[in-house]
Amino acid sequence: MVEAPASILAGRFRLVRVVGSGGFGTVWLATERGERRVAVKILNREHAADPELVARFEREAQLGGNVDHPNVVRVLGHGRHDGRPFMAMEWVEGQTLRRVLDRRGPLPPHEAATIARQVLAGLAEIHRRGVLLLDIKPGNIMIGGTGPTAKIVDFGAACRLGEPYLFRGDQALGTPAYMAPEQRAGETVGPETDLYAVGVVLFEMLTGRLPRDAGDDLGPAVPPDLAAVVRRALASDPAARFRSAAAMARAIEQAALPLAPIEDTDQRPVVHRPAPQLRRAPSRWLEDLDAELASAMRSVERLSEGFDRVASTIGGWAGLAAAIVIVLLLLVLIQRGVVGAGP
Incomplete structure (x- = not known):
């Protein structure tokens, strides 16, 4: 059975009920001056006479009292009452x-x-x-x-x-x-x-x-x-x-996890922003890129074929025009006697 000390410690913390106990101490739910709830840890009476355990307990209170962070249970105060060291901590539901x-x-x-x-x-x-x-x-x-x-x-x-x-x-x-x-x-x-x-x-x-x-x-x-x-x-x-x-x-x-709230049916969840993701998976994106490049190459080939046809057409008309010019020039020279028609 846990021995209950005086109901009020250091004129500040009123003990309500035991919420846990271990080999060296007991944890109580308490209220601070009748207002906010706190947890009070008290060294058991049989260990309060051990200088080593008392020093360790007080060391814990001092080191914890120097840290103020949302992810660390705060030590609100510590001291001794009726020869037994205690520390008061933030209460966490x-x-x-x-x-x-x-x-x-x-x-x-x-x-x-x-x-x-x-x-x-x-x-x-x-x-x-x-x-x-x-x-x-x-x-x-x-x-x-x-x-x-x-x-x-x-x-x-x-x-x-x-x-x-x-x-x-x-x-x-x-x-x-x-x-x-x-x-x-x-x-x-x-x-x-x-x-x-x-x-x-x-x-x-x-x-x-x-x-x-x-x-x-x-x-x-x-x-x-x-x-x-x-x-x-x-x-x-x-x-x-x-x-x-x-x-x-x-x-x-950076492990690319879609971080989510801690599941707890009794608590309202924290909303975390999901990790950014690619709009398309990398493999799908590469496939699309290959398809776009292939389409572009086909377009270049079609343009090249078109240019070849145009060039061939232009070359054919140019040859015919040159032949006509040569024939007309020969006729003119024959008429003028420059070139003989025969012996």
């Missing part, structure tokens, strides 16, 4: 991507691409702030709100770029199935490490399963250009992956 996938299975490519691009937009801002998440997975992506919109949540394993990342015992914090090879090995991590995790999430959205390796086949239903994006994101060598979240998002956009 909806469900995690994990629950969406469990309920629906693989998503259509255009929908998976839309979610991935939104996650990458939020991730680009997080990286711009000098923070690495190191735990991107469907359970840490909310689908909901106005739109609906994909939002990144949970900075529990995050660290600042260039700083050592957190470990639990001899293992790095995070979820092994979504960890890049360098993160699992405890080596240097960077933005490419988070992009690997996005690649795993995109693979799972498209196929309904986790990838076995970077060359794992996504199946014929996935457009080849989108499959190439996934394979590059899953490269074992960080240098072979995309250099930034924005670059990966552009690659998805």
